[in-house]
Each structure stands twice: as C-alpha cells, then as structure tokens.
Amino acid sequence: MTAREVVARQEPEIALAAAEARIAWILDHPHMSGWLKTVLRSTAGCDPIALQNDLDMLRHLIMPRVAAQIEIQVAAASIG
Template structure:
C-alpha cells in the first residue's frame, strides 16, 4: 500500500481539470481572440513569469477599466 498520498491544496486544480478549462476557453466562440491568444501564449512560458505578468496586467487594466467606467457613468446626470 502506498502511504505517500498528499491531499490536494485548496484552490489547486488537477491537471485534467485545468486542461478541460483551457480547451473550453480556446474552443468557445464567445471568448475574445485577445483572451485566446494570451492563454495560448502563456501555456509555453515560465509559470512564475506568467503569474508576475498577470499581477501587473490585473492591476493596470482593472484600474484603467474602473476609471473609464466611473467617468462614463458619472458624466451622465440622471436628474
């Protein structure tokens, strides 16, 4: 009997689950070409570099998007 069982860490998916998610996004007609390209490119990169780039992209694009949305909706006076 093999006693080397290691429980899965919370939030960590199995490789087959990740492969299904990747395949789903790449095949889905409603997903943007930008997302599909970024995902495809990331698969061949160092995972630490990918995580670093994701953090930077998330910070910059989230802040920019929130600013643009706030500007758009604050300029429309509902009165």
C-alpha cells in the first residue's frame, strides 16, 4: 500500500491535519521559495472546489511552459 493510499483511507479530519502540518513545515522552512509560501498562505479559507479547479488550470498552463524551458536550458548546456 502506498503512502497516498494510506492517506486516502484516513478520516478526512486526520488527512486535513496531516496536510496542514506539511504546509506549516514548508512555511517554516527557510529554503522554500517565497512564491510557494505566498501561494500556500493565500489558499487559507479558499473554497476547496474552486482551489482544486485553479490547481488543475495551473498544472495545465505552467507545466508545459516549465518543461519547454528546461528542455531549452538542457539543449543550450549541451551545446555550450
């Protein structure tokens, strides 16, 4: 059983507490990006369904751009 399956079988309150603890760890970590911390703070109190929709949009919009940017950097490094 994977960790994700274990979390999925937990009571929702336990899963929420675990997620909040992970978020708190990120917010307290000095080497995490300011962008990530700002986003995590801004999600407090958001409608979870709207937030899930926004996350899906970000994944569809940002991941292809990031993948292309990485590919360009790798190609440039191999030429250099």
